[in-house]
Amino acid sequence: MTDLTNLTISDALKGLDAKDFTAVELTQAHIDAGEAAKGLNAYITETPELAIEQAKASDARRAAGKAGALDGIPLAIKDLFCTDGVQTTAASHILEGFVPQYESTVTANLFADGAVMLGKANLDEFAMGSANTTSYFGNVINPWTREDGKDLVPGGSSGGSAAAVAARIAMGATGTDTGGSIRQPAAFCGISGIKPTYGRCSRWGTVAFASSLDQAGTFARSVEDNALLLQSMSGFDPKDSTSADIAVPDFAGALTGDVKGLRVGIPKEYKVEGMPAEIEKLWEDGIAMLKDAGAQIVDISLPHTKYALPTYYIIAPAECSSNLARYDGVRFGQRVEGEDLNEMYSKTRAEGFGDEVKRRIMIGTYALSAGYYDAYYIKAQKVRRLIAQDFDKAYEQCDVILTPTAPSAAFAIGENEGDPIKMYLNDVFTVPASLAGLPGMSIPTGLDANGLPLGMQILGKAWDEETVFRTAFALEKAANFTALPQSIVRQAA
Amino acid sequence: MAKLIQGESGEWEIVIGMEVHAQVIANSKLFSGASTQFGAKPNSQVSLVDAAMPGMLPVLNEFVVEQAIKTGLGINSVINNTSVFARKNYFYADLPQGYQISQFDQPIVGEGVIEIDLEDGTTKDIRVERLHLEQDAGKSMHDQHPTKSFVDLNRSGCALMEIVSYPDIRGPEEAAAYISKLRMILRYLGTCDGNMDEGSMRADVNISVRHPGDELGTRAEIKNVNSVKAIQQAIDFEVARQIELIEDGGTVVQETRLWDPVKMETRSMRSKEEAHDYRYFPDPDLLPLHVSNDQIESIRATLPELPDQKKHRFIGDYGLGVYDASVLIAEQARADYYESVIPDGANDNDAKLAANWVINELLGILKKNETPLSQSPVSAESLAGLITLIKDDTISGKIAKDVFAEMYATGKDAETIVEEKGLKQVTDTGAIEAIVDEVIAENQGQVEAYRSGKDKLFGFFVGQVMKKSQGKANPGVVNSLLKEKL
Numbered sequence: 001m002t003d004l005t006n007l008t009i010s011d012a013l014k015g016l017d018a019k020d021f022t023a024v025e026l027t028q029a030h031i032d033a034g035e036a037a038k039g040l041n042a043y044i045t046e047t048p049e050l051a052i053e054q055a056k057a058s059d060a061r062r063a064a065g066k067a068g069a070l071d072g073i074p075l076a077i078k079d080l081f082c083t084d085g086v087q088t089t090a091a092s093h094i095l096e097g098f099v100p101q102y103e104s105t106v107t108a109n110l111f112a113d114g115a116v117m118l119g120k121a122n123l124d125e126f127a128m129g130s131a132n133t134t135s136y137f138g139n140v141i142n143p144w145t146r147e148d149g150k151d152l153v154p155g156g157s158s159g160g161s162a163a164a165v166a167a168r169i170a171m172g173a174t175g176t177d178t179g180g181s182i183r184q185p186a187a188f189c190g191i192s193g194i195k196p197t198y199g200r201c202s203r204w205g206t207v208a209f210a211s212s213l214d215q216a217g218t219f220a221r222s223v224e225d226n227a228l229l230l231q232s233m234s235g236f237d238p239k240d241s242t243s244a245d246i247a248v249p250d251f252a253g254a255l256t257g258d259v260k261g262l263r264v265g266i267p268k269e270y271k272v273e274g275m276p277a278e279i280e281k282l283w284e285d286g287i288a289m290l291k292d293a294g295a296q297i298v299d300i301s302l303p304h305t306k307y308a309l310p311t312y313y314i315i316a317p318a319e320c321s322s323n324l325a326r327y328d329g330v331r332f333g334q335r336v337e338g339e340d341l342n343e344m345y346s347k348t349r350a351e352g353f354g355d356e357v358k359r360r361i362m363i364g365t366y367a368l369s370a371g372y373y374d375a376y377y378i379k380a381q382k383v384r385r386l387i388a389q390d391f392d393k394a395y396e397q398c399d400v401i402l403t404p405t406a407p408s409a410a411f412a413i414g415e416n417e418g419d420p421i422k423m424y425l426n427d428v429f430t431v432p433a434s435l436a437g438l439p440g441m442s443i444p445t446g447l448d449a450n451g452l453p454l455g456m457q458i459l460g461k462a463w464d465e466e467t468v469f470r471t472a473f474a475l476e477k478a479a480n481f482t483a484l485p486q487s488i489v490r491q492a493a
Numbered sequence: 494m495a496k497l498i499q500g501e502s503g504e505w506e507i508v509i510g511m512e513v514h515a516q517v518i519a520n521s522k523l524f525s526g527a528s529t530q531f532g533a534k535p536n537s538q539v540s541l542v543d544a545a546m547p548g549m550l551p552v553l554n555e556f557v558v559e560q561a562i563k564t565g566l567g568i569n570s571v572i573n574n575t576s577v578f579a580r581k582n583y584f585y586a587d588l589p590q591g592y593q594i595s596q597f598d599q600p601i602v603g604e605g606v607i608e609i610d611l612e613d614g615t616t617k618d619i620r621v622e623r624l625h626l627e628q629d630a631g632k633s634m635h636d637q638h639p640t641k642s643f644v645d646l647n648r649s650g651c652a653l654m655e656i657v658s659y660p661d662i663r664g665p666e667e668a669a670a671y672i673s674k675l676r677m678i679l680r681y682l683g684t685c686d687g688n689m690d691e692g693s694m695r696a697d698v699n700i701s702v703r704h705p706g707d708e709l710g711t712r713a714e715i716k717n718v719n720s721v722k723a724i725q726q727a728i729d730f731e732v733a734r735q736i737e738l739i740e741d742g743g744t745v746v747q748e749t750r751l752w753d754p755v756k757m758e759t760r761s762m763r764s765k766e767e768a769h770d771y772r773y774f775p776d777p778d779l780l781p782l783h784v785s786n787d788q789i790e791s792i793r794a795t796l797p798e799l800p801d802q803k804k805h806r807f808i809g810d811y812g813l814g815v816y817d818a819s820v821l822i823a824e825q826a827r828a829d830y831y832e833s834v835i836p837d838g839a840n841d842n843d844a845k846l847a848a849n850w851v852i853n854e855l856l857g858i859l860k861k862n863e864t865p866l867s868q869s870p871v872s873a874e875s876l877a878g879l880i881t882l883i884k885d886d887t888i889s890g891k892i893a894k895d896v897f898a899e900m901y902a903t904g905k906d907a908e909t910i911v912e913e914k915g916l917k918q919v920t921d922t923g924a925i926e927a928i929v930d931e932v933i934a935e936n937q938g939q940v941e942a943y944r945s946g947k948d949k950l951f952g953f954f955v956g957q958v959m960k961k962s963q964g965k966a967n968p969g970v971v972n973s974l975l976k977e978k979l
Contacts, residue, residue, distance in 0.1 A: 082548045095547065102541060104548060205548040211777035240550050241779050319777055322580050325591020326545040330644070341586055341642075368582070368772035377774055 023072025027055035046119035071114025076170035079120035091135035094352025104205025122160030132159025143485035155185030180430025183442035187405035187455025198437030199244035202237030210316035227251035254466035260294035265398030269305035289478035314380035321364030405455035445479035496664030509662035515685035523652035524551030535645035545589035570605025587631035600625035665725035811844035833873035879907035
């Protein structure tokens, strides 16, 4: 860790403005740190040459007084965002070697504001997973370690993005969140991350997993940095029919620190059976912090919460089974030849997709099949509506909702592998808001007995990321989370 | 006038429903900005969306929606305020997304009706069940390489309207009348060019047979029928096949059959085991489509006069017969041509005269020369000129035919030709009287015979006078002078 890699984005922007260092120096520091932390496997593709080139251009812009809002800030880009001229794999063998000739709207927005790309961050294959263990390019290792020395997962699916930001090998990162893929890895890696309202960021150019749930978001080491990144990424895109033509507010401007009178909802249904005592304690601490800051605590009920996971695991696989049909070996990506078209399809897809992706394609295909469609997909859509109505009702009584982000701290690689259902339970607190399309943010507020970070989740009303940011900022201040991953601490020492 | 077929077990009724795929006239595709021009180089009109590249999203072409609404209104249908695009999932090399975006249980257009014209001059209503929008697939080419198939994605993503009729059609004649009327309406509306040979209009024909009064029989769906004639031939074959099958103790299987225009037969296309489960579900990349009543009404206001309205107006306003009216409205350009030919201040007789000239003379010679109306050497304006000359007795109908032939050959207008060739009808009584006197003087024998009661000889005298005047004498004047002098 160098001084430069430990800066927040907002401080780095000040330093660049004050000519304390150049974008090239800032970028090079992160490239070097990335070299040293290669063992984490946070990136699938590193783009150091491109990064330096972008940093030089950034320095020139700043010298000319034309610096953008994120000019010179080196970021990790989840390898689900298509990047013009840079391999984009979705962590799948089937897309290995695929180089898009177009730039996703989200990354184009970031680059337009001057951001620098360090590389394409590792993830679960097609964003399907909660531990970043399903990537064809190997699992990602959490920079935090436990006393038993076992490698821990960074969470998923945006595990590479979260690990890179936590390990100080990127100042911030893009992620995507379908059922918790930003919030859970943010919690596991001791950083903050936000999934905005569905429709806030364009999905154009982002490899689709489940279209009605996928939403781009950010990782960073402070609430303010998340606000800066999300500001740049957000906005209406006529190329995405589900992106909302709604003005993007000034997110950083919402960070007033004032939560007096804010009504914070505590959903009783999230007190799940068997919740570890330390998670419960974390939650109580969080409630106390906001209360001390002047917020009003309100008990609320989200009665359909227990149906959220099964609902999610019908809808997301159903959409994925259709979305992934285009990976057929005909036009791009991997192809395994066969005797005829059908054999080419089955060989290509059998070899190209990993087990978790195949499992979800099969679940989804089954759920959409004639004779099962009504019982599964239609039923799930109805429950989804009920879950959204739960939130609508709850928000009559409160402005934000506070819950733990995940039911545990990061676990060791392999610990939850045998049982997919146990793995799916990681998303129990994050999935309901995804189904309702609501914004959610995770910020680190404490450590467990093993010294691993734990996160609190703040959920907001649709299009009200400002209040989410405002609450998160207050909680961040109160929690004063300063712990660092052990590897960073060792380097510093 | 349902066509019944006599079988061994009694009379059979033919029951037909049609699914017509009509490519929407639009500059760009249903969900992408790529061009829809026919006949371009393979894969030259393919956007990232059409090729289903990772992360690409469909954006609905609003003009296509207007075209679909226009068509729905043109076939007297209900326009649904809310419709939903759904994915129809199946794998094929020319279907890049692995699904076709279509409309399933919530189409943009609901029930309607198309009036068809039968040969005996009667009409019949065929009910339409729905019209929905969907993407076309690309084209697979299996004959370009010994072991590989090639794919052309130019057509991939083009907008189609699928127009589904109820099983109200009762035989090949009605089927032909249905497809012809539908095509005529689409062309009037400018929503589909109706070119079946270019594939921009394709029909699937669902055929079953039953004894009159029985429940509907099991249907077979016939694909690849690419002309009105092929539709009739395929129906004839398929009906005979089904009747023979049933009367031999067999049962009709619900299946898709392909029309083979060379062998003139239908044959089974795919077996039951390969039957697709399309796993339809609402496309999460697209929001439900909402159309307000105001939008619908503003589109309704742009509708042109449709074939049936025009036909009824021609019959009512111009006193035309059903046949003449039907011929004239068959194409909008033809109807427009006809209306510009009718002279100002015309009465029914003039309008009929104009209809006769357009149908019998103009369309006749155009057909003989295989020339489309748009390239006619005789413009509507100049044919109107000719008719005016007939109407004001400048030339006789007989001379007019010669003038018309000259007009067609030279492109000159009628007045010029009449002037140049001195074909003006003689109405000067003095001049005609001189000829009449001459004829009487030269034919004393016939005069005697006529006067002694052979009335029929009157025609002979008229003929002689006309001949001497080279056809230019006004027949009315000739008649009255002859009567007076004989």
